[in-house]
Amino acid sequence: MPAIECRDLSKYYGDVRGVEDVSFTVEEGEVFGFLGPNGAGKTTAIRTLLGFLSPTSGGGTLLGHDVTDPVESRRARERIGYLPSDPGLDRDRTAAAFLDHQAALRGESSRDGLVDRFDLDESRRIADLSRGNRQKVALVAAFMHDPDLLLLDEPTSGLDPLLQEEFAALVRERVDDGASVLLSSHVLGEVAALCDRVGVLRDGHLAAVESVSDLRSRGGKQVRVRVAEDVDRDDFEVRGAMNLRVGETVSFTWTGEYDALIDLLSGYTVLDLDVVDAPLEEAFMTFYDGDVPGPSGGGGPRPTGSGGSDASRDATAGSGGDAR
Template identity: 85%
Template sequence: MPAIECRGLSKYYGDVRGIEDVSFAVEDGEVFGFLGPNGAGKTTAIRTLLGFLSPTNGGATLLGHDATDPVESRRARERIGYLPGDPGLDRDRTAGAFLDHQAALRGESSRDRLVERFGLDESRRVGDLSRGNRQKVALVAAFIHDPDLLLLDEPTSGLDPLLQEEFASLVRERVDDGASVLLSSHVLGEVAALCDRVGVLREGHLVAVESVAELRSRGGKQVRVRVAEDVERGDFERRGIMNLRVGETVSFTWTGEYDALIDLLSGYTVRDLDVVDAPLEEAFMTFYDGDVPGPVGGERQRSEGTTPAETPADSTAASGGDTR
């Protein structure tokens, strides 16, 4: 059974769509990324899965437990580590006192190791900590009991690059131990480095579920070529070419087959040629052109208005406690 199975999950706030008809599964031992800009529905989806929001339609299971049943959802959360997008930490407690509370709720099998890895000073009051240090506290709380499933909403927000690497190592270690991870982000590099598959959210709809390799292939290749002859722009303005720049060096994004690219260049004396993967951002933006797609496998539809805002800062404990 998948660690997460989401079936047609929808959440509306009155007439405003949060998410609609979202279906996907996260397999055991998989890191699954929710990718989308702020307001796409990532936080709404995670909080609905956890039972902090009641779904308008659809259902889901977490670790085999019905996420829409209060008793079953509570049992699932005992084995889940949760990091809210904006953790509602008690600013008057010290970091250590906050973690004491989380340990009493969840256990603390990895607390000392995590505190050391993140260089966390437990004696300092949460309200006196920087944004990055508050994020450290929340991360320790999410991982403190070695959970079987992690739901992490924008987990590297506020962390410096070295701590981002430490976080990535920690995720990989938990997966090696059999855990599964659902990670939301709008940072494409983070998703590419950590995730096995990606679900792309757009205005509350899940518009695609792809492997990172498939996502990269959408962006095509960046080609830079220098030739001996003068270049006619019209020779390059054909299907499969985007972002064309013609000068001493010709550069463009190629999304076609390699054989066709070779045929195109065969009419020139090539002095220099460089072909590399296009930035992941270009692949991501293919989901944000034109009409608003409906759910995966469904019909496309026009946008119904502005993107609904994400829910307010989460006041629940970062380890997935039962406070709502």
Template identity: 90%
Template sequence: MPAIECRSLTKYYGDVRGIEDVSFTVEDGEVFGFLGPNGAGKTTAIRTLLGFLSPTSGGAALLGHDATDPGESRAARERIGYLPGDPGLDEDRTAEAFLDHQAALRGSGSREALVARFGLDESRRIGDLSRGNRQKVALVAAFMHDPDLLLLDEPTSGLDPLLQEEFAALVRERVVDGASVLLSSHVLGEVAALCDRVGVLREGRLAAVESVEDLRSRGGKQVRVRVAEDVSRGAFEVRGAMNLRVGDTVSFTWTGGYDALIDLLDGFTVHDLEIVDAPLEEAFMTFYDGDVPGPGRRDDARGARGTEASAPASGTGTDPEKTDADGGDR
């Protein structure tokens, strides 16, 4: 049984598309990435999966529970760790009081270890904490009851590089222990380092579901070559060569086959040649050329953001079905 099964999930805010016809699965022990820029629909998809937003159509299951049934959705959330994109923590509480409340709701088997690991000072009032320290509080809350499934929305926002590495190590440890993870991000390096497969969201629609390896291969190869001859730009303006730069060294992104590349270079005396994977950004941008047809297209990614930034962290005591009624679009 998949940890997550999403079936043609659709959420509209009036006539504005949040997500449309989104289908994917997250297998047990898998880290699945939602990749897309702000406004692509990542947060809407996660909040609809969790039952915080009612879908316009379609369905989903979390850990075998029907995500569209309020009772079953609540039962599933007891085994889920959720980190919102903006946790919206109660600023008047101390971190300790907030985590005590979370522990009363779901348990706290790993709390002490996580507090020490992230260097969190629980005695401080949340309103006095920096953005990074608030994120630490939310991370401890999401992980401390050792959930079977983690839904993490932009989880490293505000964390310094060392803590980002610590977070990545924590995710890998939990997966080894049997947890499954859905992680949304617009940071390509984070997705490449952690995820087994990636769903690329584009304006609310799932453009592709691919392994990170296949996604990277879509970007082609980065070629740098130095030859003995004087080179004209026209000599390398051939099918398969993109982002061409001609100087003492010729560089380009190659999206064709190796035989065609060898034929291209065969006419030159090659002094130096380097061929490496193109940056993941090259692959990512192949999904963002041209327009997505259909109603509700948002030229301004802020178009339907609503009040989602104020959404509470899981278990803050606010009824999630009553929050964020007009939703968001991240």
């Protein structure tokens, strides 16, 4: 049984699309990445799956519980660790008081170890904490009851690089112990390092579901070549060559067949050639250049209104911060 099964999930805010016809599964023990820029629909999808928003249509299951049934959804949340993109922490409480409240709802079997691990001072008021320290509180709350499923929305926001590494190690440990993870991010390196598969969201539609290795291959190769002759730019403005730069060296991203690349270079005397994997950003941007079909073959209609950011839409729907 999948840890998450999302079936044709749609959420509209009036005429404005949040997400539309989103379908995917997260298998047990898998780290699945939700990848897309702010406003793509990541937070809307997560909050709708958790039952904080009512779907316009479609549905799904979390740990086998129907997300459209309030009783079933509540049972699922008892076994879920949720980290919102903007945690709704009670600023007048101390960190300890906030975590005590969360512990009363779901338990705290790993609390002490997590507090030590993230070097969190529980005695301070949340209002007096920095952005990074507030994120630590939210992370401890999400992980401390050893959930079977973690839904993490921009989890490393505000964390310094060392703590980001600590977070990544924590995720891997929990997966080794059998947990499943849905991780929403617009940080490509984070997704590549942690996720098994990635769902790319564009304008509320799921543009593709791919393994990280397949996503990398989509980006093609970064080519840098130095030749003996003067370069005719028109020679390199061919199908398969993108982001062309012509100077002392010619550089471009190659997404075509290798035989065609060899034919292209055969007209010159090559003095130096460097071919490496293109950055992951190149692969990601292929979903945002022009019309990209969805995984079922159609990209779906364009939005009828301005979607804005997920955070602004969710603010209208209510914070749900303590319902983690």
